[in-house]
Amino acid sequence: MLYFDRVSKEYQDGNKVLDNISLTVHKGELVSIVGHSGAGKTTLIKLLLAEEAPTEGVVSFYSDNIHTLSGNDMVKYRRKVGVVFQDFRLIPNKTAYENIAFAMEAAGKHDDDIAHDVPHVLDLVDLKSKMHHFPHQLSGGEQQRVAIARAIINRPEIIIADEPTGNLDPLNTYDIVQILKKINDLGTTVILTTHNKGIVDSLGRRVITMEDGRVTRDQKSGKFTM
Amino acid sequence: MRASLTKRIVTAGFRGFYRNKTVSLSSIFILTITLSIITAFYLFHAVFTYTLDQIREKVDVRVYFTVDATDEQVSDVKSKLLGLSQVKSVTYTSATQALADFKVKHAGDQLTLQALDELAANPFGASLSVVAKDTSQYESIANQLATGSGLLGDAAGAVDKINYYQLKDSIDKLNNIIGWTNTVGFWLSILFILMSCMIVYNTIRLAIFVYRDEIAVMKLVGASNMFIRGPFVVESVLYALIATAITLALFYPGTIWVTKKTVIFFEGMNINQYFVDHFFELGGMLLLAGIVLTVISSLLAVRKYLKI
Numbered sequence: 001m002l003y004f005d006r007v008s009k010e011y012q013d014g015n016k017v018l019d020n021i022s023l024t025v026h027k028g029e030l031v032s033i034v035g036h037s038g039a040g041k042t043t044l045i046k047l048l049l050a051e052e053a054p055t056e057g058v059v060s061f062y063s064d065n066i067h068t069l070s071g072n073d074m075v076k077y078r079r080k081v082g083v084v085f086q087d088f089r090l091i092p093n094k095t096a097y098e099n100i101a102f103a104m105e106a107a108g109k110h111d112d113d114i115a116h117d118v119p120h121v122l123d124l125v126d127l128k129s130k131m132h133h134f135p136h137q138l139s140g141g142e143q144q145r146v147a148i149a150r151a152i153i154n155r156p157e158i159i160i161a162d163e164p165t166g167n168l169d170p171l172n173t174y175d176i177v178q179i180l181k182k183i184n185d186l187g188t189t190v191i192l193t194t195h196n197k198g199i200v201d202s203l204g205r206r207v208i209t210m211e212d213g214r215v216t217r218d219q220k221s222g223k224f225t226m
Numbered sequence: 227m228r229a230s231l232t233k234r235i236v237t238a239g240f241r242g243f244y245r246n247k248t249v250s251l252s253s254i255f256i257l258t259i260t261l262s263i264i265t266a267f268y269l270f271h272a273v274f275t276y277t278l279d280q281i282r283e284k285v286d287v288r289v290y291f292t293v294d295a296t297d298e299q300v301s302d303v304k305s306k307l308l309g310l311s312q313v314k315s316v317t318y319t320s321a322t323q324a325l326a327d328f329k330v331k332h333a334g335d336q337l338t339l340q341a342l343d344e345l346a347a348n349p350f351g352a353s354l355s356v357v358a359k360d361t362s363q364y365e366s367i368a369n370q371l372a373t374g375s376g377l378l379g380d381a382a383g384a385v386d387k388i389n390y391y392q393l394k395d396s397i398d399k400l401n402n403i404i405g406w407t408n409t410v411g412f413w414l415s416i417l418f419i420l421m422s423c424m425i426v427y428n429t430i431r432l433a434i435f436v437y438r439d440e441i442a443v444m445k446l447v448g449a450s451n452m453f454i455r456g457p458f459v460v461e462s463v464l465y466a467l468i469a470t471a472i473t474l475a476l477f478y479p480g481t482i483w484v485t486k487k488t489v490i491f492f493e494g495m496n497i498n499q500y501f502v503d504h505f506f507e508l509g510g511m512l513l514l515a516g517i518v519l520t521v522i523s524s525l526l527a528v529r530k531y532l533k534i
Contacts (some may be wrong), residue, residue: 049446051534071451079448089443093245106449150447206473 001027001157001187002048007057009043017043018054019213025191028159030184032200033193035210041193041205044210045162049083050074076187079107082151082188086163088143090135096122097131103150121149126177141172141216150178158189165196173199235453239460249433250465255519256429257469258476260422261512265477266414268508269497274411276495278404283357285397287364287390289371291351293321295384300352303381307356310370310377312363317355324350351386362401364390421517430523434458434531441531452531458524466516474509477501 002025009018018040025031046052047059053067060066061077069077090099097118104114122128122192125145127138135143144164151159161180165173177199184190194200201223202205209217237485243250289307299358300318307316319327325348332338342349358364368390370377390397405452434441437458444454489496501508 051442051446075448075450078446083446089439091440091443093242102444102449103447106444106447106453108231112232154448 001025001062002059002108002191003060004047005046005058007047007054007059009040009047009052010055017213018047019032020075021057021213021215023208023218024164025158025189027185027189030181030203030205031192031209032203032205033191033210034195034200039210040213041210042162043213045160045191045193049081050077068130072224077156079124079154081156082154082156082159084144084151084159084161084164087164087196088135088140088167089148090133090143090146090206095132095134095197096127096138096149099135099146100150100153104154107154109154117153121153122146139172141169141175144168144172144176148176151182152188156188158191158206159183161190161192163193163195164198165194177202184192229455236460238457239464242457243461246436246502249436253429253433253520254469254472257426257465257516258290258518259337260426261469261473262476262517263418263422264512264515265473265508267509268420269477269481269501271411272500272504273497274407276500278341278407279322281400281477282361285361285364285393285400286357286483287368287388287393289356289388289465290352290386291353291384292386293348293351295351295353295381295386299381299384303378303385305355306377306379307367308352311365312358312360312367312371313356315357317357319353319355321348321350321352324348324353337397361397361404364397366395406419421533426519427523430462430520431527434524434527438531441528444458445532445534454532455525455528458528462520462524463517465520466513470509470512470516473512474505 004021004023007021008016008109010016021040021044025177033044035041043052048066048177050066050069054197058065058067064073064077066074066077067119090096091102094102100118100121101114102174108119114179115135119128119131125148127142127149130138130142135214137145138139138146144167148164151161159180160176163209164180168176173196180190181190193197204221206221207217207219207223208215209219289303291303302319304316307313325342328350329339329342356367358367368388371385371388371390441454477502478498481501485496485498
C-alpha cells in the first residue's frame, strides 16, 4: 500500500538525509524502522505525512503520489493516516475528549457518532475516567494514550508512530506497545520508528534498519541490530 | 452538514476565546486602543469641521451702496448675486438698519454719536452681505461684482464699494490655513490608520504564533483549512465586538468631561451631544473597522502556518 521509489531528500544546505530509498509496506504489516539519531527515520516519516517533499523519487499511497495531491485530496489522505508523535502534540486548550473529537469533527463525522465513539476509544486506552482532563493534567503516558486514541478514532488505514515511547518510562512504554500491537492485530498497518531495542525484539515483526539515510537491512522478522 | 460545520466552528471560536483568556484580553486591549484612536480622530474631525464652519460663517463680502441707490437697484443686485453658483446667501441691510447698528456699536462713544446727530441725513447706504459656499470663491464673486464685468449692469453706478479687497489678505490666510489643515489632517489620518493596521496585525500575528504547532497538528489529523481558520475568525469577530463596546463605553463619559471643559472654546459645540447623535454611525464604523482589521489579520497570520 505504501511505496518509496528511489526516494532522496537533500536540504538546501546540501545535507542529504535520505539517499535512494526504495521500499514497500504492505497492508496489515507492523514495521519497525530503527537507526541512530540522524539516520533519516524522522525525515522518512515527514515524507509519509507530506510535511516535506522528496528531492528525488516518488512516495505513493496505493497508486497516488502523495506529494502531488491537491488540497482536498491531501485532507482525505491525511484522514487515512493516524499519526502519533514522541512529544504527543495534543492541543493544549482542549480536553482529552475534545482532542479526539476534533479529529472526528475535522473528518465531518456526525455529532451522535462522536458522542458514541470518543468515550469508547478512551475506554480502549483506559482513560475514560480522565476524558475531561486537559493535557497538562495528564502524565506523559496518559497523553500518549490520548494521542493514540486520536490517531485511531477515524479508523485509519495506517498508523505512523514516530518514537512514541521516547518520552515514557518502561511501564508506559510497554502499555503503548501493547496498544499498537492490538491495533495492528485488528488489521491496521503500523509503522513505528524507535531507538528501543526491547520494543523491537519483543515485537518480532518486520524491521527496517537505516544508516546515513540509506536502508541497510530489511528483515521480515527481525531483531534490533546496528 | 454545512450547518453542523458552522456550529462546530462557532463553538470552537467561543471556546478558544474563553480558554485563552490572556491572548483574548491582550488582543482586545490593543484593539480598544486602536479603535479609541479612530474615535478620537472622528470626534476631532467633527470639532475641526464645526470650528472651520463657524469661522467661514463670519467671513463675508459686503457690497455697499451709495445713499442715492434705489431699492430696485439693490434688489436687482441681490437677485443677480443669488443667481451665482458660488453664492450661499445674501443678506440685505437697509440704510436705516445700518444707522441703528452703528449707534448700538458706538453707544459708549458720545462724541461720535453727537457728530452723527449733526448730520441732516443718514450718511449710511444700504448694503448686501454675501456669503460664499467656500471661502476660496470670494475672489471670483468680487471679480464679478467689479465694474465692467457685466453682472451689475445698470446698478453699477449705485455701488459705492466692495470690501473684499480690504479683507483679501485675511481671506487668503484663512484659505491657506484651511488648505494646510485639510492636507495635514488627511495624511495624519492615513498615518494613524496604517499604524493601527500594523499594531492590530502584529498583535493577532503574535496571538496566532502561539498556536502554530496546534495548527500543524490540526492539518496532520486531516482538518481542512476552513475548519482551522474558522475559529480564529470567530475569535477575531468577538475581539472586535467587545473592543467596540469598551471604546464606546469609555468615550461616553469622556465626551461629557471634554464638553464641560471645551464648550466655550469650541463656540457652543457639544461634543457629547455629537457623540450621542452619531452613536450608531460611529459604533457601526468601529465594529466594521475592528472586524475587517482583525479578520484580515488573522486570515493572513494563519495562512502562513497552513502551508504544510
